Amino acid sequence: GLLRELMPTHVAVIMDGNRRWARMRGLPIWSGYEAGVRALRRIVELCCKWGIKVLTVFAFSSDNWFRPKVETDFLMGLFERGLRDELENFSKAGIRISVIGGSTKFPKPLQVLITDAMEVTKNNSRLHLIVAVNYSGQNDIVQACQSIALKVKDGVVKLEDINEFLIERELETNCTDFPCPDLLIRTSGELRISNFLLWQLAFTELYFEHSHWPDFGDDEFLEALRSFQQRQRRYGGHDS
Numbered sequence: 137g138l139l140r141e142l143m144p145t146h147v148a149v150i151m152d153g154n155r156r157w158a159r160m161r162g163l164p165i166w167s168g169y170e171a172g173v174r175a176l177r178r179i180v181e182l183c184c185k186w187g188i189k190v191l192t193v194f195a196f197s198s199d200n201w202f203r204p205k206v207e208t209d210f211l212m213g214l215f216e217r218g219l220r221d222e223l224e225n226f227s228k229a230g231i232r233i234s235v236i237g238g239s240t241k242f243p244k245p246l247q248v249l250i251t252d253a254m255e256v257t258k259n260n261s262r263l264h265l266i267v268a269v270n271y272s273g274q275n276d277i278v279q280a281c282q283s284i285a286l287k288v289k290d291g292v293v294k295l296e297d298i299n300e301f302l303i304e305r306e307l308e309t310n311c312t313d314f315p316c317p318d319l320l321i322r323t324s325g326e327l328r329i330s331n332f333l334l335w336q337l338a339f340t341e342l343y344f345e346h347s348h349w350p351d352f353g354d355d356e357f358l359e360a361l362r363s364f365q366q367r368q369r370r371y372g373g374h375d376s
């Protein structure tokens with residue numbers, strides 16, 4: 137069985153395979169995305185139930201903009217509807233929501249809603265849901281370097297002050313005390329990181345699930361947690 141004391145503190149998920157899930161069932165693409173939102177609601181509830189503190193989900197990567205406009209428009213609408221529908225529930229359930237990545241290309245009303253949702257839920261502490269939209273792991277490191285370079289130039293930071301901790305505090309995941317995921321789950325059988333969190337995944341246990349994201353339910357999540365609990369995490373330490 138699962139041990140509560142061996143639960144990961146921070147779980148990251150690449151929610152992949154929504155369109156293939158729809159195609160396999162002869163359904164339209166958008167029904168795959170809608171099924172993906174239902175799967176996200178499920179895993180948020182499970183994280184609350186198991187006392188997981190941070191859940192970071194890759195909801196839209198920078199290269200997703202190259203999809204047909206009808207798809208990206210639908211996804212923008214889905215983000216807005218999902219956020220509007222869930223905001224009250226999140227507040228009642230003690231769920232804090234943060235959005236990382238460049239949302240400046242999003243429709244203005246969605247940008248306003250994101251800012252409001254982050255403000256309204258910022259003191260919630262049961263689960264911190266971090267939604268990466270239009271996020272790029274490499275760009276995250278670039279913006280952190282730019283911010284540090286500026287501080288060195290302004291004399292706020294000395295060169296010898298630059299270390300992992302200072303860099304980590306400049307990354308977009310600095311909204312949480314647990315910026316580095318203990319477990320990364322990627323669905324739909326793809327075995328790659330796709331420019332998601334990069335620096336933060338240095339010691340993360342990787343778990344690849346063959347089923348598509350909409351089919352990732354309670355059983356699949358528990359299986360991933362069981363796998364995590366059976367792994368010895370060495371952090372580059374003892375060689376046994």
Ligand SMILES: CC(C)CCOP(=O)(O)OP(=O)(O)O
Pocket residue numbers: 151152153154155156157194195196197200211324
């Ligand atoms: C926007 C993103 C979370 C959707 C992930 O599923 P997907 O659209 O990449 O689906 P496919 O990998 O099946 O094309």
Ligand SMILES: [Mg+2]
Pocket residue numbers: 152153154
């Ligand atoms: Mg995909």
